Amino acid sequence: MTESTIVKVGMADLNVASGGAVLKTTGLGSCVGVTLFDPAVKAAGMAHIMLPSSEIAREGQLNIAKYADTALPELIRRMKSIGADPKRLVAKMAGGAQMFAFAGGSDSMRIGPRNVESTKLALESFGIPLLAEDTGANYGRTVEIDSGTGIFTIRSVQFGVKEI
């Protein structure tokens, strides 16, 4: 077996891969790692989403990979560019944890669950089925998707490695 190439996806970043390359993003806390996979052409895409909606953006140059509502359309566009058919796409996601517990807590404290909700809404709006997820709770995750098989691997400090 040959070592598969790893394509790193940074924070507030997205990328696509095919031919068995692995997309990886590390240290997801309240952020969400969402992946798309087209089994027919063996292509995968991953976005590391940090915030739920671009409506709250105050930046000049919008980083579309950062927000759930803007990252998904871009990820689909990039998937198409490497030969994927949007109708065949299936999604998996992980992250959206609440790293620190506070009594009460402002809106920003719930950012993890909100990221998960808006990512799901965005997937729904494109009619992409969500096959599996590992979201919420209070721990960090590192995730990978294999563009050859669509296997989504999650690593965490407490629970080790699991596949969905």
Place this chain on the structure above:
Amino acid sequence: MSLFQNDADFKMDVLREVGNIGAGNAATAMSRLLNKPVDMAVPTVSLLPFEEISERVGGSEAIVVAIFLRVDGDAPGNMFFIISKDSARRILQGLLSFEAGEEDEYTEMELSALCEIGNILAGSYLSSLGDLTGLYMSPSVPSIAVDMAGAILSYGLLQFGTMGDDALLIDTTFLEGNQEAEGHFFLIPDPESFEKLFRSLGVPVE
């Protein structure tokens, strides 16, 4: 950030001094707690891409012990006291004479003790900062996590997230005894807080 267009170097110096005074007090408090000398490096102030911030503490996947406090008041922000697992053990043993637990897990008691240490240090950091600036700054109840540095720190970057892809942080490294890089104090003021900090210190803000 537009606030740093003029006199950027001078403003960075001012923030460095803010970190110096705050962390200096925290180091003194820590030294009293541990009853041994605690030194600190000159704080660094930098505008870093999100990705590089966790590099400061060993990378996004490095497992760290982090005590997080939200700073409320006139100049809100986020504060982290971050130590390696080894340092956390040493602090617990030195301070509380806890049995050297070899296992990876921390007991509730140990976590609570570490949380309280973070609380005391952050309190002394903020109170000296309050004295200096005349601003009201109050820490929230501290919260602790033992997890990947990236997952933890991203939580403190949300306020910056809506503005761009970098955050400005004041980072002070603690050195306990001869062992370097014992711990980090990160103060990440909310983007809106810088103007208040500068005004209170008499730095001209256009």
